[in-house]
Amino acid sequence: MAMMYNQMGLIGCGLMGGSLALALKRAGLVKQVVGYSKSPSTTAKARQLGVIDVEAKSAMQACAGAELIVLAVPVAATGETFKTIRQFVQPDVLTMDLGSTKQDVVQAAEKQLGWNAQYFVPAHPIAGKEVAGVEHADATLYHGAKVVLTPTPATAIDKVEQAQALWKALGSHVFILSALEHDSVLAAVSHLPHLLAFAYVNSLLGRDESERLLRLAGPGFRDFSRIAAGDATLWRDVLLANRVEIAGRLRELVLSLQQFQRAMHAGDADALEALIRKASVARSQWHD
Amino acid sequence: MAMMYNQMGLIGCGLMGGSLALALKRAGLVKQVVGYSKSPSTTAKARQLGVIDVEAKSAMQACAGAELIVLAVPVAATGETFKTIRQFVQPDVLTMDLGSTKQDVVQAAEKQLGWNAQYFVPAHPIAGKEVAGVEHADATLYHGAKVVLTPTPATAIDKVEQAQALWKALGSHVFILSALEHDSVLAAVSHLPHLLAFAYVNSLLGRDESERLLRLAGPGFRDFSRIAAGDATLWRDVLLANRVEIAGRLRELVLSLQQFQRAMHAGDADALEALIRKASVARSQWHD
Numbered sequence: 055m056a057m058m059y060n061q062m063g064l065i066g067c068g069l070m071g072g073s074l075a076l077a078l079k080r081a082g083l084v085k086q087v088v089g090y091s092k093s094p095s096t097t098a099k100a101r102q103l104g105v106i107d108v109e110a111k112s113a114m115q116a117c118a119g120a121e122l123i124v125l126a127v128p129v130a131a132t133g134e135t136f137k138t139i140r141q142f143v144q145p146d147v148l149t150m151d152l153g154s155t156k157q158d159v160v161q162a163a164e165k166q167l168g169w170n171a172q173y174f175v176p177a178h179p180i181a182g183k184e185v186a187g188v189e190h191a192d193a194t195l196y197h198g199a200k201v202v203l204t205p206t207p208a209t210a211i212d213k214v215e216q217a218q219a220l221w222k223a224l225g226s227h228v229f230i231l232s233a234l235e236h237d238s239v240l241a242a243v244s245h246l247p248h249l250l251a252f253a254y255v256n257s258l259l260g261r262d263e264s265e266r267l268l269r270l271a272g273p274g275f276r277d278f279s280r281i282a283a284g285d286a287t288l289w290r291d292v293l294l295a296n297r298v299e300i301a302g303r304l305r306e307l308v309l310s311l312q313q314f315q316r317a318m319h320a321g322d323a324d325a326l327e328a329l330i331r332k333a334s335v336a337r338s339q340w341h342d
Numbered sequence: 343m344a345m346m347y348n349q350m351g352l353i354g355c356g357l358m359g360g361s362l363a364l365a366l367k368r369a370g371l372v373k374q375v376v377g378y379s380k381s382p383s384t385t386a387k388a389r390q391l392g393v394i395d396v397e398a399k400s401a402m403q404a405c406a407g408a409e410l411i412v413l414a415v416p417v418a419a420t421g422e423t424f425k426t427i428r429q430f431v432q433p434d435v436l437t438m439d440l441g442s443t444k445q446d447v448v449q450a451a452e453k454q455l456g457w458n459a460q461y462f463v464p465a466h467p468i469a470g471k472e473v474a475g476v477e478h479a480d481a482t483l484y485h486g487a488k489v490v491l492t493p494t495p496a497t498a499i500d501k502v503e504q505a506q507a508l509w510k511a512l513g514s515h516v517f518i519l520s521a522l523e524h525d526s527v528l529a530a531v532s533h534l535p536h537l538l539a540f541a542y543v544n545s546l547l548g549r550d551e552s553e554r555l556l557r558l559a560g561p562g563f564r565d566f567s568r569i570a571a572g573d574a575t576l577w578r579d580v581l582l583a584n585r586v587e588i589a590g591r592l593r594e595l596v597l598s599l600q601q602f603q604r605a606m607h608a609g610d611a612d613a614l615e616a617l618i619r620k621a622s623v624a625r626s627q628w629h630d
Contacts, residue, residue, distance in 0.1 A: 130611075180558065180560035180561075181560065181561065182561070182562070185626075199560070200558060200560055202558065229558060239551075239554065239555055240558070242546055242555050243546070243555055243556070243558060243559040243560070243562075243563045244559075244562050244563065246542070247542065247562055247566040247567070249599070250538060250542065250566075250599075251566060251621070252602065252617065252618050252621040252622075253595060253598040253599040253601075253602050253621075254534070254535065254538065254595055254598070255620075255621040255624055255625050256598045256617065256621050256624075257591070257594040257595045258530055258531070258624075259620065259621075259624055263527075267527055267530050267531055268531070268624075268628050269517075270468065270488060270490065270517060270527050270528070270531055271531040271532075271628070271630065272468035272487070272488055272531070272532065272630065273468075273469065273630070274470070274531075274532050274535055274569045275535060275630075276630055277565040277566070277568045277569065278535040278538075278539060278565070278568075278569055279535070279625055279628075280566070280625070281562045281565065281566055282621045282622065282624075283621075283622050283626045284618070284622060285622070286615050286618040286619040286622050287615065289618050290611055290614045290615040290618055291611075293602070293606055293614060293618075294606060294609060294611060294614065297606040297607070300606070301603075301606075303545070304599075304603075306545040307541060307542055307545045309545070310541040310542070310544045310545035311537070311538075311541040311592075313541075313544070314537060314540065314541050314581070315589075315592075318581055318582060318588070318589075319585070321582060323418075323578055323579075323582060326581060327574050327575065327578040329540065329544065330540050330572070330574040330577050330578055331574040332543075332544055332547065333540040333543040333544050333547075333570045333571075334570060334572060334573070334574050336543055336546075336547055336556075336570075337539075337543050337567055337568070337570040337571040338473075338571045340556050340559070340567075342559065342560065342563075
C-alpha cells in the first residue's frame with residue numbers, strides 16, 4: 055500500500071515533475087503540492103494550470119513541511135539543488151529525483167547530503183514526450199511506464215519500499231538496479247538512440263536540398279527521428295553526464311554498422327539479408 | 343479524373359501490392375484483379391482474403407488482358423519479371439512498379455522492355471508497415487501517403503498523367519522526380535534510417551545482458567527502432583541497389599556525429615546544447 059503525503063515539495067515544475075504532481079493528486083496520494091521553478095513565470099503557470107497548489111519563492115520554501123520532496127530539474131542542477139535543500143532531507147521525508155542519469159545524481163547526493171543521502175531514493179521514470187514544459191504535464195504519463203530506482207547499499211530500505219509503492223500506485227513497473235547498471239543500460243536503449251537521432255537530423259540540414267528532403271520524408275522518418283525533438287537542456291545534461299557509457303555503446307554500434315557496410319560493399323546479398331533478419335526478428339519479438 | 347480499369351494484373355501479392363489492389367477496388371477504379379505470386383500459397387491466400395479475384399499460374403497469365411499491370415516484387419526481381427511479361431507492356435496498358443529504389447528499376451525496364459519502356463511509370467509509394475505479407479494488406483495504406491513517380495524523358499506523358507490520377511484518386515500526394523533524385527532523397531530520409539536501426543538493434547544483441555537491456559527499453563526505443571522490424575528481403579534489395587547513395591549519406595551522418603562527440607569529449611555544454619537544439623527545432627517544425 056502506498057503512503058499518503060499531506061504535502062509534496064516539487065522542485066522543477068516542468069513536464070516530468072508536473073506530470074508526477076498531477077498523477078499523485080489524482081491518485082489521492084498527495085493532498086497539496088508546493089512548487090518551485092527557477093523561472094517565476096513557470097511556477098506561476100504551474101499554479102494557474104492546477105499542477106501545483108502553492109507557489110514557492112525558493113526551493114527551500116517548497117520543501118518546508120513536505121513529507122515528499124521531488125527534484126525534477128536538469129540532472130546537472132542536482133548538486134546545487136541538494137545543497138540548497140539539504141536540511142529538509144530527513145528520515146521522515148521521502149526524497150526522490152526523476153533524472154535520466156543516475157551515477158552523477160548519486161554522487162551529487164552523497165556529496166551534498168552526506169549521511170542523510172540514505173533517505174534519498176534515486177528514480178528514473180522512463181517516460182517523456184517530445185515536448186517540454188508544464189503545459190504538457192499529463193497525469194497519465196507514468197501509467198504503464200517503466201521506472202528504475204537505483205538505491206545504494208546505504209539507502210534506507212523503508213524509503214526504497216515507500217518509493218516502490220508510490221510508483222506502483224501510479225501504474226508504473228518498478229525495476230531496481232545499481233546506478234552503474236542503470237547508466238549502462240540506458241546508454242544503450244535511450245541515450246545512444248537520442249544521440250543518433252540528433253546527429254541524423256542535423257546531417258540532413260544546412261543544404262539547399264534540406265527542404266526537399268524533409269518534404270519527402272515518410273512514416274519511417276517520422277518514428278525514427280521523433281526523439282530528435284527532445285528538450286535541448288535535458289539532453290545536453292544527459293549526454294554529458296553519461297558520455298563514457300554512451301561512447302562505449304557507440305563503438306558497439308559502429309562495429310555492427312561495419313558488418314552491414316562490408317556486406318553492402320561486397321554485394322553479398324545473403325550476408326546482408328542475414329544481418330537484417332537478425333535485427334528484424336529481434337525487434338518484432340520485442341514489446342514494451 | 344482517374345481512369346477505370348476492367349482488369350488489373352498484380353505480380354507479387356504481398357503487403358504493398360495487396361494494399362493497392364484493395365484500395366483500387368474499394369475506390370471503384372478496378373473491376374477485377376488477377377494476381378500472381380512466386381509462392382502458390384501466397385497467391386491462394388490472397389484469393390481467400392479477397393485481395394485478388396483470380397489466381398494466375400504465372401506472371402504472364404496475370405497480365406493477359408490487363409489494362410493495368412503492377413509489379414510489386416522485391417526490386418532485385420524487377421528485371422526478371424519484365425523479361426517474362428514484356429509482351430504485355432503496351433501503349434494501351436498502364437504498367438507501374440512499387441519499388442523503393444528507382445535507378446535500378448528504370449535500368450531494368452529499359453534493358454528488358456526496350457522502346458516499350460515508355461509505357462512503364464516507375465512509382466514508389468512511401469508507405470509500409472513493420473509487418474509483411476498479404477494478410478496485412480490494407481485498403482487505406484496509401485491514403486495520405488507520399489508517392490514518387492520517376493518517369494524518364496522517354497516516358498509517355500499520358501501514362502504519367504494516368505498514374506498520377508490513379509494515385510490521387512486514392513488520396514496520395516504525388517511527387518515527380520528523376521530516378522537519381524529519388525534515390526538520393528530516399529537514401530537520406532528512409533534507407534539510412536533503416537540501416538542505422540538494423541545496425542543499432544544488432545548492436546544490442548548477442549550478449550548476456552541483451553534481455554535486460556530490452557526489458558528496460560521504453561517509448562524512445564520503440565519509435566526509433568520500429569523500422570528495424572522491416573522485411574529482410576525487401577531491405578536487402580534496397581540497401582544493395584542504392585548502396586552508393588546510402589554510403590554518401592552515412593558519411594554525412596558520421597561527420598555530424600563527430601561534432602557531438604567532440605562537444606561531449608570536451609565537456610562543452612554550450613556547443614552540445616546548440617547541436618541538440620538545431621536538431622530539436624528542425625524536427626519539431628517537421629510534419630508529414
